[in-house]
Amino acid sequence: MSKPQNAPGDVRSKGLVDYLNxxxxxxxxxxxxxxxxxxxxxxxxxxxxLYNLEQQNISTGYGFLDLEASFEISETMIDYSAQSDYATxxxxxxxxxxxxxxLGIILCTxxxxxxxxxxxxxxxxxxxxxxxxxxxxxxxxxLLQLFFWYALIPSAFPHPRDALEPLPGVLLTxxxxxxxxxxxxxxxxxxxxxxxxxxxxxxFVKKWAKKRQDATGQPFxxxxxxxxxxxxxxxxxxxxxxxxxxxxMPALKGFNIQGGYNISPEFMAVLIGLTxxxxxxxxxxxxxxxxxxxxxxxxxxxSLGIRRSIALRKVILPQSMRVAIPPLTNxxxxxxxxxxxxxxxxxxxxxxxxxxxxxxxxxxxxxISIFMSIYLGLSLLTSLFMNWFNKKxxxxxx
Amino acid sequence: xxxxxxxxxLPTGTFSERAVAxxxxxxxxxxxxxxxxxxxxxxxxxLIPPIVEWAIINATLAxxxxxxxxxxxxxxxxxxxxxxxxxxxxYPFEEQWRPLLAMILLMGIICGSLGAVKYPSLRKAIIPMWxxxxxxxxxxxxxxxxxxxxxxxxxxxxxxxxxxLSSIGVIFxxxxxxxxxxxxQSHMPAIKTVSVVYIEVIRGVPLITVLFMASVxxxxxxxxxxxxxKLLRAQIGIILFTAAYLAEVFRxxxxxxxxxxxxxxxxLALSYWQSxxxxxxxxxxxxxxxxxxxxxxxxxKDTTLxxxxxxxxxxxxxxxxxxxDPAWTKYYVEGYAFAAAIFFLIxxxxxxxxxxxEKELRKGEQR
Numbered sequence: 001m002s003k004p005q006n007a008p009g010d011v012r013s014k015g016l017v018d019y020l021n022x023x024x025x026x027x028x029x030x031x032x033x034x035x036x037x038x039x040x041x042x043x044x045x046x047x048x049x050l051y052n053l054e055q056q057n058i059s060t061g062y063g064f065l066d067l068e069a070s071f072e073i074s075e076t077m078i079d080y081s082a083q084s085d086y087a088t089x090x091x092x093x094x095x096x097x098x099x100x101x102x103l104g105i106i107l108c109t110x111x112x113x114x115x116x117x118x119x120x121x122x123x124x125x126x127x128x129x130x131x132x133x134x135x136x137x138x139x140x141x142x143l144l145q146l147f148f149w150y151a152l153i154p155s156a157f158p159h160p161r162d163a164l165e166p167l168p169g170v171l172l173t174x175x176x177x178x179x180x181x182x183x184x185x186x187x188x189x190x191x192x193x194x195x196x197x198x199x200x201x202x203x204f205v206k207k208w209a210k211k212r213q214d215a216t217g218q219p220f221x222x223x224x225x226x227x228x229x230x231x232x233x234x235x236x237x238x239x240x241x242x243x244x245x246x247x248x249m250p251a252l253k254g255f256n257i258q259g260g261y262n263i264s265p266e267f268m269a270v271l272i273g274l275t276x277x278x279x280x281x282x283x284x285x286x287x288x289x290x291x292x293x294x295x296x297x298x299x300x301x302x303s304l305g306i307r308r309s310i311a312l313r314k315v316i317l318p319q320s321m322r323v324a325i326p327p328l329t330n331x332x333x334x335x336x337x338x339x340x341x342x343x344x345x346x347x348x349x350x351x352x353x354x355x356x357x358x359x360x361x362x363x364x365x366x367x368i369s370i371f372m373s374i375y376l377g378l379s380l381l382t383s384l385f386m387n388w389f390n391k392k393x394x395x396x397x398x
Numbered sequence: 399x400x401x402x403x404x405x406x407x408l409p410t411g412t413f414s415e416r417a418v419a420x421x422x423x424x425x426x427x428x429x430x431x432x433x434x435x436x437x438x439x440x441x442x443x444x445l446i447p448p449i450v451e452w453a454i455i456n457a458t459l460a461x462x463x464x465x466x467x468x469x470x471x472x473x474x475x476x477x478x479x480x481x482x483x484x485x486x487x488x489y490p491f492e493e494q495w496r497p498l499l500a501m502i503l504l505m506g507i508i509c510g511s512l513g514a515v516k517y518p519s520l521r522k523a524i525i526p527m528w529x530x531x532x533x534x535x536x537x538x539x540x541x542x543x544x545x546x547x548x549x550x551x552x553x554x555x556x557x558x559x560x561x562x563l564s565s566i567g568v569i570f571x572x573x574x575x576x577x578x579x580x581x582x583q584s585h586m587p588a589i590k591t592v593s594v595v596y597i598e599v600i601r602g603v604p605l606i607t608v609l610f611m612a613s614v615x616x617x618x619x620x621x622x623x624x625x626x627x628k629l630l631r632a633q634i635g636i637i638l639f640t641a642a643y644l645a646e647v648f649r650x651x652x653x654x655x656x657x658x659x660x661x662x663x664x665x666l667a668l669s670y671w672q673s674x675x676x677x678x679x680x681x682x683x684x685x686x687x688x689x690x691x692x693x694x695x696x697x698x699k700d701t702t703l704x705x706x707x708x709x710x711x712x713x714x715x716x717x718x719x720x721x722x723d724p725a726w727t728k729y730y731v732e733g734y735a736f737a738a739a740i741f742f743l744i745x746x747x748x749x750x751x752x753x754x755x756e757k758e759l760r761k762g763e764q765r
Contacts, residue, residue, distance in 0.1 A: 027585070027586045031586050031587070034588060034589055034592065035588050038592065045619045048618070048620060048622075049615075049618045049619055051621075052617075052618045052620075052622065053618065055622070121434070122424070122427060123427075123431045123435060123438075124425055125425060129441075135746060136742065139695075139699075139741065139745035139749065140699075140738045140741050140742055140745075141699040141702040141713065142699070143702045143703060143706075144702060144713055144737055144741065147713070147734060148730075148731075148734045148738075151730040151731075152731070337604035337605075338604065340604040340607065341604075341606065341703070343606065343706060344705065344706050351604075355610070364614040364615055365615060368611050368614065368615060372603050372607050375602060375603045375607060376603055379601075379603075
């Protein structure tokens with residue numbers, strides 16, 4: 001019997017052409033060809049690379065990471081000297097990238113939210129000012145902004161000899177800003193532990209408060225209680241640690257300022273540039289997030305007799321967050337990626353340190369593969385976290 | 399009748415009465431708004447006069463270092479004296495009409511392509527414009543034929559280079575991005591995986607790493623004896639980078655086309671490529687025009703990154719001019735302000751146009 005797809009009277013057996021017209025067979029064929037081409041291209045490039053490396057007497061592998069780096073890094077968050085190995089140097093770069101990105105993310109969120117709300121203000125002049133800010137700084141390349149701040153900061157502030165002192169202990173000089181910091185003491189370790197413990201305690205109290213409100217309808221002043229627990233525990237740890245009061249004050253010694261915590265001009269330039277640039281995008285995200293909540297939601301809250309401040313917190317913001325989180329994630333990722341421009345102003349971030357490593361060792365492929373995979377890892381981590389957060393905030397439909 | 403009762407009353411009264419009413423509503427509505435208004439005005443009074451004084455009143459245009467040293471305001475003379483270096487980089491002085499012409503031609507093509515969205519009669523001209531225009535630009539820039547002297551591309555620089563890198567980047571990334579977007583939508587697991595991995599890896603790393611890869615690793619990839627120059631490597635890096643972003647833009651467009659359209663293609667027994675070409679892509683690409691323009695804007699801004707790998711784009715030539723004479727170095731504010739103004743003009747007008755297009759394209763849906 002002929003198969004159903006063959007017309008009656010068709011005596012041909014299934015030939016090669018029929019096979020080639022079969023969608024599934026074609027799909028397999030296409031994929032085999034595509035993979036084959038990619039493998040071929042990859043093999044060609046790899047063999048060329050290996051040949052070229054052999055010609056240039058460059059050995060491959062990550063062994064160079066254990067060698068002495070023998071270059072100084074101006075800003076380090078961990079112990080590092082020119083005698084440390086390359087792996088430590090790259091770690092210093094990574095930490096610097098994380099530092100500037102985290103601070104930038106926090107600052108651009110605050111500034112961006114202010115300008116995003118200001119663009120929706122009922123006040124005409126505030127609205128226009130916010131628009132000018134957003135339109136100006138988002139349409140100028142971020143690298144140009146970095147160059148500008150980097151040129152401005154050293155020339156806008158005086159030589160360390162005549163440092164400006166806007167607040168007691170805070171010095172502004174052409175070599176950056178100096179802040180007084182507490183001398184290291186065991187009490188601060190204790191306080192950090194107390195802060196972590198208080199967060200755990202607050203989490204459980206919040207759970208209990210929610211349960212109680214669900215059962216009895218009685219609200220619990222969570223915000224006050226939370227602040228109380230946190231401040232109380234940290235203060236207790238401070239007192240238990242002996243309440244140290246020694247401060248490291250920055251002061252002029254010889255030709256430079258000693259002591260205190262130095263915020264370098266490079267760091268300031270990168271931070272200001274990234275924050276200003278990204279805050280304009282955050283402002284737009286915030287604005288569209290708020291605009292996405294229909295006016296009816298305000299009116300519904302009004303008609304339920306909910307106070308406006310509570311309506312904003314409990315009705316409007318949760319809904320606008322839902323709209324704003326995915327684009328906000330993108331902006332945070334962009335800021336983290338743009339922090340690689342630090343290399344242009346000499347802030348020792350991951351790319352900058354890798355670049356030095358690359359130039360010293362000639363291990364281009366290894367260095368590039370390291371920083372590319374680290375950025376990829378950072379991006380993946382951020383998007384995983386934000387996806388989780390997004391799911392938590394997402395609308396639970398029936 | 400009741401409809402009319404709901405309308406707000408028409409503004410009446412003299413101009414000054416209306417002005418007072420307007421400012422009451424928009425500026426002095428409650429104590430908080432009054433405070434904000436007064437604060438903003440104080441801020442503007444603090445900010446604007448010194449800037450005007452610096453940039454216009456006390457400024458000098460004279461292209462000499464002496465005049466600048468005397469002036470208490472801005473030294474636009476720096477820009478004036480170095481204008482051709484800033485605009486065209488180290489391109490041979492006598493031949494600088496060529497990059498100027500190329501730049502104008504390129505801007506014309508870009509404007510024509512953007513205008514085609516609004517004026518459908520231009521639509522058929524887009525592909526011929528690029529196919530004819532790009533070789534003309536290449537001939538103008540490189541020369542070597544028709545009596546034009548040959549200019550190595552290591553001498554190219556300034557605004558033409560920025561425009562070339564970004565527009566060629568987007569144009570060449572266009573087909574590649576489209577293929578990647580189709581690959582991502584594909585039912586074939588291997589092709590889908592390859593596309594997804596490519597898109598996500600490139601989008602996960604900063605452009606500067608791709609440029610580093612292009613400038614350092616590409617020479618290693620090539621067989622012995624074959625070399626490609628720095629500019630071309632950067633251009634390839636930019637194309638590879640842009641393609642991943644465009645792919646996501648196109649995916650948005652493809653997903654916005656209703657399923658019924660795909661099924662309609664199937665039911666007419668069109669092949670995959672036929673239904674894509676005739677049914678899906680015309681609809682999808684129309685939707686993605688505004689975000690594509692936005693990609694072009696961000697590419698235009700990101701092209702400045704080639705400074706880091708040692709090319710002299712528009713930002714690079716400004717830095718070059720600042721360093722050309724130690725006496726000029728302190729006029730960096732003027733130099734960067736000039737570059738910022740040009741970038742702003744181009745990006746802002748394109749962004750406004752793209753927002754306008756978005757509104758225009760949505761008109762059809764509002765019935």
